[in-house]
Amino acid sequence: MKIISRILFALILLTTGVINGQNVSISPSRLYYKTPIGEYKTQEINITNSSPNKQAFVVSFSDFEPAGIEGKSRFMKAGESENSCSQWLSATPSFFELDPGATQKVQVLLQVPASPEANKVKWAAMQIKLAKEKKGADGSDKNAIGLGITETFQFVVHVFQSPPTVVDKSAELISFREISTPTDSTRVLALKVKNNGESILDCASYLEFTHLQSGSDDRQKPFAFTLLPGASREVKFAIPSNLSKGKYSVLGVVDFGSRENVLAAEMEVELK
Structure with missing residues (x-):
């Protein structure tokens, strides 16, 4: 096999950041931060309910492992990965309802601590979960996330933090x-x-x-x-x-x- 290096004069790449499924669209599908240590930055995502029904959403954060050779990632609990920035993230609002055709803007705040560990590249997963009213009031549903709410479908926005020094x-x-x-x-x-x-x-x-x-x-x-x-x-x-x-x-x-x-x-x- 012959390995060579050369200058790439032009490469046009078209990608999309919209996730479609269950009549819901989320844009963008990735957030890139370049926030110095000890500082913070806010970015925005848009969630649109294209279904004919009112929908409820819950936002949370978790970790994920880098995609393997086949390109598949594994999700983990928040703070479980040594490369995690999930505990630096917050979303406003984190719970909301959308009427048919409506769009909700969600502010995603990244607060980078003033610590040596923050000088490394970090990443996390933002999970947007469709929710519905829980049937029954016995509290036995292991997927229940709050009073009368049960998780259903989930969408993921990948979040990446690269310090300017890297x-x-x-x-x-x-x-x-x-x-x-x-x-x-x-x-x-x-x-x-x-x-x-x-x-x-x-x-x-x-x-x-x-x-x-x-x-x-x-x-x-x-x-x-x-x-x-x-x-x-x-x-x-x-x-x-x-x-x-x-x-x-x-x-x-x-x-x-x-x-x-x-x-x-x-x-x-x-x-x-």
Whole structure:
């Protein structure tokens, strides 16, 4: 595998921060803070009830582990993670009701303590839970969160805090390989990347196919993902079925937010 670095002149990445489900939309889906230690900052999210019924919402905070190689996170109790900022967060209001078509603005306050630990990158999960009246008054429902209220569906906004002093961005391309087998109906290539620095990396990865005989290029749509410090991620790409037969040079690229460099690896595949 050939590993190279080069300047990325232009990469347009379109993402959305709206979560849709159960006729409720939440925007944005992520909050990024760069608050100095001992200071505070407030950001805002919008919650819209697009359903025909009145809805009640409860807001709380928890921790989560960085997404594993497959990109899946695990949620934890507030304060359980050593990288937690959940106990620095508060929401106003934390409980509210919305009529059909109405939108509620929620203020999310981050108060960073004046402690050495606050000089590190931290993260947390903001949980917006749909609630309904609890049926029965015996208090036996283990999901009950208050007088006559029971949790139902949940939406998550990820919260990231990066102190202004943390500027190091470092990433490593571990591997670029084909992970499919000859019996698979679709051939799949995978890039594995690791965050070796102290910063949160907002990454974009894509493949570019060059036909070795005709010289024609085909660049695939970028895939966006976030890498927390110390985390690794394997990004999978299916080889497009509409490519012409023949041998291709395939360039795998990961833009991790550096102004100077991107990570790239090259391999050759043959489509028959």
